[in-house]
Amino acid sequence: xxxxxxxxxxxxxxxxxxxxxxxxxxxxxxxxxxxxxxxxxxxxxxxxxxxxxxxxxxxxxxxxxxxxxxxxxxxxxxxxxxxxxxxxxxxxxxxxxxxxxxxxxxxxxxxxxxxxxxxxxxxxxxxxxxxxxxxxxxxxxxxxxxxxxxxxxxxxxxxxxxxxxxxxxxxxxxxxxxxxxxxxxxxxxxxxxxxxxxxxxxxxxxxxxxxxxxxxxxxxxxxxxxxxxxxxxxxxxxxxxxxxxxxxxxxxxxxxxxxxxxxxxxxxxxxxxxxxxxxxxxxxxxxxxxxxxxxxxxxxxxxxxxxxxxxxxxxxxxxxxxxxxxxxxxx
Amino acid sequence: xxxxxxxxxxxxxxxxxxxxxxxxxxxxxxxxxxxxxxxxxxxxxxxxxxxxxxxxxxxxxxxxxxxxxxxxxxxxxxxxxxxxxxxxxxxxxxxxxxxxxxxxxxxxxxxxxxxxxxxxxxxxxxxxxxxxxxxxxxxxxxxxxxxxxxxxxxxxxxxxxxxxxxxxxxxxxxxxxxxxxxxxxxxxxxxxx
Numbered sequence: 001x002x003x004x005x006x007x008x009x010x011x012x013x014x015x016x017x018x019x020x021x022x023x024x025x026x027x028x029x030x031x032x033x034x035x036x037x038x039x040x041x042x043x044x045x046x047x048x049x050x051x052x053x054x055x056x057x058x059x060x061x062x063x064x065x066x067x068x069x070x071x072x073x074x075x076x077x078x079x080x081x082x083x084x085x086x087x088x089x090x091x092x093x094x095x096x097x098x099x100x101x102x103x104x105x106x107x108x109x110x111x112x113x114x115x116x117x118x119x120x121x122x123x124x125x126x127x128x129x130x131x132x133x134x135x136x137x138x139x140x141x142x143x144x145x146x147x148x149x150x151x152x153x154x155x156x157x158x159x160x161x162x163x164x165x166x167x168x169x170x171x172x173x174x175x176x177x178x179x180x181x182x183x184x185x186x187x188x189x190x191x192x193x194x195x196x197x198x199x200x201x202x203x204x205x206x207x208x209x210x211x212x213x214x215x216x217x218x219x220x221x222x223x224x225x226x227x228x229x230x231x232x233x234x235x236x237x238x239x240x241x242x243x244x245x246x247x248x249x250x251x252x253x254x255x256x257x258x259x260x261x262x263x264x265x266x267x268x269x270x271x272x273x274x275x276x277x278x279x280x281x282x283x284x285x286x287x288x289x290x291x292x293x294x295x296x297x298x299x300x301x302x303x304x305x306x307x308x309x310x311x312x313x314x315x316x317x318x319x320x321x322x323x324x325x326x327x328x329x330x331x
Numbered sequence: 332x333x334x335x336x337x338x339x340x341x342x343x344x345x346x347x348x349x350x351x352x353x354x355x356x357x358x359x360x361x362x363x364x365x366x367x368x369x370x371x372x373x374x375x376x377x378x379x380x381x382x383x384x385x386x387x388x389x390x391x392x393x394x395x396x397x398x399x400x401x402x403x404x405x406x407x408x409x410x411x412x413x414x415x416x417x418x419x420x421x422x423x424x425x426x427x428x429x430x431x432x433x434x435x436x437x438x439x440x441x442x443x444x445x446x447x448x449x450x451x452x453x454x455x456x457x458x459x460x461x462x463x464x465x466x467x468x469x470x471x472x473x474x475x476x477x478x479x480x481x482x483x484x485x486x487x488x489x490x491x492x493x494x495x496x497x498x499x500x501x502x503x504x505x506x507x508x509x510x511x512x513x514x515x516x517x518x519x520x521x522x523x524x
Contacts (some may be wrong), residue, residue: 108471109468140469141412182446
């Protein structure tokens with residue numbers, strides 16, 4: 001079967017690739033073998049290559065082709081891309097084409113390009129296709145886009161009956177918090193908190209709260225976190241306690257009061273440990289008196305409190321360093 | 332013997348689980364982004380890197396120009412969608428020397444992509460237009476290649492800093508130097524964010 005060679009790369013890259021290919025072929029192929037088949041620089045041909053890569057390619061080739069189609073989509077007509085997206089039934093392909101459309105939308109700032117993605121994420125009967133469509137928005141400013149569009153939010157997706165869709169929603173939010181805004185965006189953090197509150201699944205909610213930066217959230221979102229300290233799920237209570245540790249200084253008193261009052265009422269050891277972590281994150285070295293005052297509540301956590309106090313005495317300047325030292329000293 | 336082997340396997344699994352827990356609790360490590368040239372014209376070139384004009388005083392940033400002013404879009408340079416925060420308020424300028432060199436501390440109208448742990452990526456001296464705003468996008472138009480602030484000749488100044496200190500590894504590591512292409516499809520660096 002002849003190998004396909006894309007001619008869509010920029011000229012310099014093409015020349016280099018062709019030279020390399022000739023060298024390789026000259027060295028490895030017997031005389032008389034057909035040269036690799038050239039593929040037209042057209043979107044359908046590229047989509048075929050992508051499909052082949054997604055079905056049979058190595059992880060590296062799959063990643064390369066996904067990136068390639070996203071970059072190529074910037075110069076392809078939007079209508080052609082939309083039509084291919086609308087006709088696609090394979091989840092992996094749908095996600096890749098959705099990502100290409102969303103990238104084009106982000107580049108051109110034409111939000112109408114994401115309409116077909118949102119439509120399919122909401123209305124496809126097959127949950128795998130709903131999840132794949134939603135995953136196509138990953139790595140873009142999807143929270144902002146949904147706010148501008150109106151009518152649908154991550155709270156809706158997190159209530160989807162399908163776990164695939166809920167996972168896609170969480171992955172989108174965490175990726176957006178981490179890679180698009182580097183934890184600095186209030187809108188994304190508050191969308192994650194709202195989605196966690198709306199989630200029927202405590203593990204999903206806990207994952208959202210654990211992975212989201214809280215540095216910009218407002219007082220209303222802090223109250224939502226406080227209310228989750230009373231959740232029936234220990235996992236969610238622990239995640240809420242740690243999340244409260246990261247709220248802005250303006251809400252620090254509210255968060256501290258909630259954590260301190262929850263500590264004696266809490267029955268789970270792991271949640272109490274999370275409350276201690278939340279308090280340290282909130283006040284850093286200023287948390288020492290509070291930690292001392294909680295020592296008598298649960299003697300089994302005395303070593304945990306000692307470890308925190310030792311770390312705080314080091315006067316480390318960043319939370320990541322404090323956390324690392326605590327893990328090193330953990331009882 | 333069999334018990335010893337089982338014990339070893341259990342110990343290894345426990346160690347892997349402990350490492351997995353640790354990695355889940357620690358924040359994600361800093362990553363290098365990819366930065367491309369800000370101007371979609373082939374003649375765009377890098378004019379200054381670690382030193383002004385490559386032989387002057389310390390600069391530690393890239394200056395990229397296509398010898399035009401207020402004509403070509405200055406595009407976001409980071410590959411992928413990120414948030415560009417605009418600091419504006421300087422009157423557009425193409426005059427040389429600039430009439431208001433101290434505007435925004437010499438940066439003129441500029442954008443900042445704020446990363447983690449004090450890292451940021453900035454694009455300076457923009458002449459603003461209707462595209463100019465704080466926004467999240469993938470290499471979108473941020474304004475026009477201009478000369479606001481402490482700028483002699485219209486260009487885009489791009490730097491990668493940690494806690495305000497400019498770093499050079501992001502462009503030296505990919506071989507960008509004076510005369511390198513500043514075209515929007517050419518990678519000029521891998522800034523940390």
